[in-house]
Amino acid sequence: MAKKSLGYVKLEWICPNCKSRNPGPQQKCGSCGAAQPADVEFVQPLQEEIIEEKAQIERAAAGPDIHCGYCGARNAATDKVCVQCGADLKAGQARAAGQVLGAHRSQSVPDVTCPACGSANPASAQRCQRCGAGLLSGAELMARAPKPNKQGGFGRAALFVGLGIVALIVVFLALMFRTEETIGVVQDVNWERRIEIQALVPVAKENWIDQIPSGVAVGQCRKRVARTQDEPTANAREVCGTPYTVDQGSGFGEVVQECRYEILEDWCEYKVDEWRSVDSVSANGPGVAALWPELRLDTNQREGRRSEEYTILFSTDGDNYRYKVSQANDAAKFEKGSRWILSVNTFNAVTNVEPAR
Ligand SMILES: [Zn+2]
Ligand SMILES: [Zn+2]
Numbered sequence: 001m002a003k004k005s006l007g008y009v010k011l012e013w014i015c016p017n018c019k020s021r022n023p024g025p026q027q028k029c030g031s032c033g034a035a036q037p038a039d040v041e042f043v044q045p046l047q048e049e050i051i052e053e054k055a056q057i058e059r060a061a062a063g064p065d066i067h068c069g070y071c072g073a074r075n076a077a078t079d080k081v082c083v084q085c086g087a088d089l090k091a092g093q094a095r096a097a098g099q100v101l102g103a104h105r106s107q108s109v110p111d112v113t114c115p116a117c118g119s120a121n122p123a124s125a126q127r128c129q130r131c132g133a134g135l136l137s138g139a140e141l142m143a144r145a146p147k148p149n150k151q152g153g154f155g156r157a158a159l160f161v162g163l164g165i166v167a168l169i170v171v172f173l174a175l176m177f178r179t180e181e182t183i184g185v186v187q188d189v190n191w192e193r194r195i196e197i198q199a200l201v202p203v204a205k206e207n208w209i210d211q212i213p214s215g216v217a218v219g220q221c222r223k224r225v226a227r228t229q230d231e232p233t234a235n236a237r238e239v240c241g242t243p244y245t246v247d248q249g250s251g252f253g254e255v256v257q258e259c260r261y262e263i264l265e266d267w268c269e270y271k272v273d274e275w276r277s278v279d280s281v282s283a284n285g286p287g288v289a290a291l292w293p294e295l296r297l298d299t300n301q302r303e304g305r306r307s308e309e310y311t312i313l314f315s316t317d318g319d320n321y322r323y324k325v326s327q328a329n330d331a332a333k334f335e336k337g338s339r340w341i342l343s344v345n346t347f348n349a350v351t352n353v354e355p356a357r
């Protein structure tokens with residue numbers, strides 16, 4: 001997937017000394033003047049706005065800020081010496097960068113009520129515009145916001161349905177394989193032979209336009225995703241995931257999203273003539289001396305599959321059962337009046353026959 005940058009947003013940090021919220025790029029607390037320690041992380045404000053100002057964008061893109069190796073003060077990535085103590089920043093420690101902070105908060109959020117005087121302030125305000133009291137950070141407000149219910153219900157229902165289906169299959173198989181044995185006497189053997197008749201008929205198909213054989217009339221086409229790739233290309237449809245904010249270590253976050261590119265091609269309907277079974281002729285009669293039915297073909301028709309089947313009719317104590325075999329020499333074993341052990345399953349089908357001694 002290709003990573004696409006939507007720009008930079010200003011983050012926040014919370015002063016550990018006085019709990020005030022401060023704009024990310026600001027290195028010292030606006031309330032008490034304490035420098036931001038290296039272990040105080042940046043957080044997302046309630047509402048993130050893509051910054052437009054060139055100087056801020058440059059600062060955001062310059063890389064993580066550096067904490068002075070001597071006094072710990074925070075300095076911009078481009079600084080050479082510490083703004084607080086003048087020490088060389090080569091011995092300093094760059095802030096961590098690259099952590100994903102969360103989904104980009106592009107939507108406007110309701111005003112924040114000042115806990116001290118009760119007046120409404122925009123969510124971006126760090127202190128009350130009326131009385132100057134510190135306002136809660138975006139992260140704190142988010143933590144207090146009601147969370148959507150965890151969706152466990154559907155998964156559980158699906159599990160029960162799945163178990164039910166498995167149970168039904170087990171019961172069905174058990175009934176199918178549960179057999180009872182009974183003695184049957186052969187009453188009759190009948191043969192049936194069948195010849196399939198095939199004809200060339202137009203068959204509706206669909207395929208990519210370049211896969212359709214030449215000389216075929218192409219019907220309606222529509223655009224469909226033929227493949228996807230990570231890199232953008234001409235005529236591709238861009239599909240992007242939810243934008244998210246990545247800490248840059250400079251008090252700014254970069255808003256990025258992962259995108260894929262779908263290449264659309266024509267998927268078309270067409271018709272080709274194919275041999276398909278359209279009819280059949282059959283013959284039947286008593287015994288095992290089977291004959292093939294007479295076959296008369298029209299033009300554009302041809303002979304298809306030939307098949308034969310022999311049905312043995314057994315009678316038991318009050319019941320009749322049919323059993324089918326596909327070979328004449330198997331059928332010939334069932335002499336009229338001979339006795340056989342029939343395995344009959346719950347669905348009244350004969351699953352096996354053995355000669356009775
Ligand atoms: Zn402070
Ligand atoms: Zn310093």
Ligand SMILES: [Zn+2]
Pocket residue numbers: 114115116117118119128129130131132133
């Ligand atoms: Zn206030």
